[in-house]
Amino acid sequence: MPDYDLIVMGAGHNALVTAAYAARAGLKVGVFERRHLVGGAVSTEELVPGYRFDYGGSAHILIRMTPIVRELELTRHGLHYLEVDPMFHCSDGETPWFIHRDPARTIRELEEKFPGQGDAYGRFLDDWTPFARAVADLFNSAPGPLDLGKMVMRSGQGKDWNEQLPRILRPYGDVAREYFTDERVRAPLVWMAAQSGPPPSDPLSAPFLLWHPLYHEGGVARPKGGSGGLTKALRRAIEAEGGEVFTDAPVKEILVRDGQAQGIRLENGETYTARAVVSGTHVLTTAAALPDEYVPAAAKNVRVGNGFGMILRLALSEKVKYRHHTEPDSRVGLGLLVKNERQIMQGYGEYLAGQPTTDPPLVAMSFSAVDDSLAPPQGDVLWLWAQYYPFELASGSWETRTAEARENILRAFEHYAPGTRDTIVGELVQTPQWLHDHLGLHRGNVMHLEMSFDQMFSFRPWMKASQYRWPGIRGLYLTGASTHPGGGIMGASGRNAARVIVKDLTRRGWR
Numbered sequence: 001m002p003d004y005d006l007i008v009m010g011a012g013h014n015a016l017v018t019a020a021y022a023a024r025a026g027l028k029v030g031v032f033e034r035r036h037l038v039g040g041a042v043s044t045e046e047l048v049p050g051y052r053f054d055y056g057g058s059a060h061i062l063i064r065m066t067p068i069v070r071e072l073e074l075t076r077h078g079l080h081y082l083e084v085d086p087m088f089h090c091s092d093g094e095t096p097w098f099i100h101r102d103p104a105r106t107i108r109e110l111e112e113k114f115p116g117q118g119d120a121y122g123r124f125l126d127d128w129t130p131f132a133r134a135v136a137d138l139f140n141s142a143p144g145p146l147d148l149g150k151m152v153m154r155s156g157q158g159k160d161w162n163e164q165l166p167r168i169l170r171p172y173g174d175v176a177r178e179y180f181t182d183e184r185v186r187a188p189l190v191w192m193a194a195q196s197g198p199p200p201s202d203p204l205s206a207p208f209l210l211w212h213p214l215y216h217e218g219g220v221a222r223p224k225g226g227s228g229g230l231t232k233a234l235r236r237a238i239e240a241e242g243g244e245v246f247t248d249a250p251v252k253e254i255l256v257r258d259g260q261a262q263g264i265r266l267e268n269g270e271t272y273t274a275r276a277v278v279s280g281t282h283v284l285t286t287a288a289a290l291p292d293e294y295v296p297a298a299a300k301n302v303r304v305g306n307g308f309g310m311i312l313r314l315a316l317s318e319k320v321k322y323r324h325h326t327e328p329d330s331r332v333g334l335g336l337l338v339k340n341e342r343q344i345m346q347g348y349g350e351y352l353a354g355q356p357t358t359d360p361p362l363v364a365m366s367f368s369a370v371d372d373s374l375a376p377p378q379g380d381v382l383w384l385w386a387q388y389y390p391f392e393l394a395s396g397s398w399e400t401r402t403a404e405a406r407e408n409i410l411r412a413f414e415h416y417a418p419g420t421r422d423t424i425v426g427e428l429v430q431t432p433q434w435l436h437d438h439l440g441l442h443r444g445n446v447m448h449l450e451m452s453f454d455q456m457f458s459f460r461p462w463m464k465a466s467q468y469r470w471p472g473i474r475g476l477y478l479t480g481a482s483t484h485p486g487g488g489i490m491g492a493s494g495r496n497a498a499r500v501i502v503k504d505l506t507r508r509g510w511r
């Protein structure tokens with residue numbers, strides 16, 4: 001008898017979702033995680049006394065467009081989502097505005113501040129909400145060769161697809177220019193779309209902006225206690241069904257005999273057997289754990305890119321004070337702090353030349369405004385995500401250039417909130433090198449692989465592996481950001497993979 005029905009390599013949120021569904025379907029599940037805690041890029045710890053920092057993703061948006069929380073009864077297992085509303089505060093430093101969950105309020109306030117732009121926002125939502133919903137549906141199922149066609153057809157609402165298709169294949173910067181004439185409105189929307197990686201000028205990137213209407217549908221949320229509240233609840237859900245979760249348990253090898261996955265060997269030499277193995281690590285980590293003859297060239301040739309963001313996490317003794325923003329609203333949502341579109345392109349240009357951005361646009365997060373467990377009563381957490389930062393630098397190394405990059409992020413933020421640096425009592429600087437070394441995110445790519453069209457849907461991680469099965473090895477499955485629908489806190493890959501595995505391993509199949 002094997003030790004488990006299903007061994008799960010890695011305990012990122014996607015792998016935990018797969019494990020939880022498999023355990024609920026009656027499979028005996030064992031999860032093995034390299035780090036000292038579960039969650040991977042969705043985990044939280046008290047890193048400065050009194051201050052809890054997320055290690056990775058913070059804004060829970062896409063997972064709320066899936067049925068995962070309900071189906072796995074995660075509320076019963078301790079997950080408590082706090083609404084973040086206003087969802088975004090947008091600012092060039094002089095004229096802030098807010099995106100509320102309620103589109104009507106957003107449109108009204110925009111129209112008051114920037115005449116004509118509220119109407120444009122309303123038109124944008126009307127035009128693209130059907131498309132955004134079609135994309136969310138495609139995320140929640142295994143990818144197929146006709147996905148692009150489905151997206152276009154469902155989004156069309158009677159429009160001619162000959163006209164609709166080129167609109168979807170444009171760069172998202174062009175989409176923004178079609179709707180918004182005022183750069184103070186346009187630039188923050190473009191900056192939010194840039195969070196997936198590709199710059200605003202990339203052809204085929206329009207969907208990164210066109211799914212913006214989804215924010216109004218699902219909202220932005222935070223698990224109480226930090227992002228890791230999600231993965232802690234997933235762990236409890238697995239254990240409640242008899243599953244076992246091991247931390248500090250790095251997998252060294254996936255054991256394969258005669259084309260069949262047999263189990264795993266840990267770094268410490270212990271071996272565990274199973275009917276099947278699913279890996280939720282970066283696909284290059286999975287490949288490295290396999291005998292070389294089972295690793296096709298396509299697996300080695302996936303495009304990871306050269307990093308793209310870094311984050312400065314600060315513990316502050318006082319609350320953040322913005323120069324021009326209305327308190328406390330400005331501290332609640334994601335701060336899309338960008339002077340203009342040129343600032344994004346300049347950062348991207350420096351990145352292409354192998355240099356850390358000198359004046360980065362920022363996403364500022366001070367979620368202690370919605371969750372008092374993150375910081376002492378007088379203080380704040382302040383996390384500043386910035387782009388773009390190469391993993392491989394043209395000169396120097398991350399050891400020698402971290403201080404300069406940190407200083408540039410802080411200086412960029414003080415354009416919006418001067419004096420912040422005087423209130424810093426602790427910090428964590430996460431460079432692309434840090435993300436690679438500590439979270440296993442190869443070359444610092446938080447999405448595992450580049451989110452460009454040639455690596456999305458059926459092309460992720462590569463065509464023959466896109467159905468969550470490793471080609472050429474029976475009983476070896478894939479999940480995680482390296483697979484469809486890619487990076488971000490969503491869990492859809494975990495659920496899609498579970499559906500395949502449960503169908504294969506149980507008589508009852510997926511219900």
Ligand SMILES: Cc1cc2nc3c(=O)[nH]c(=O)nc-3n(C[C@H](O)[C@H](O)[C@H](O)COP(=O)(O)OP(=O)(O)OC[C@H]3O[C@@H](n4cnc5c(N)ncnc54)[C@H](O)[C@@H]3O)c2cc1C
Binds near residue numbers: 013057061435446487
């Ligand atoms: C700084 C940062 C900010 C982000 N912000 C956001 C955000 O606000 N909103 C959003 O939606 N997304 C955000 N993201 C992206 C999102 O968090 C990730 O894309 C997503 O969490 C990836 O999850 P995953 O389960 O697919 O993989 P991962 O989280 O990468 O999980 C892989 C797991 O495998 C483990 N592992 C690796 N090697 C081994 C081994 N040999 N043996 C056993 N285990 C192993 C790792 O330790 C890890 O736990 C952010 C990411 C980062 C890093």
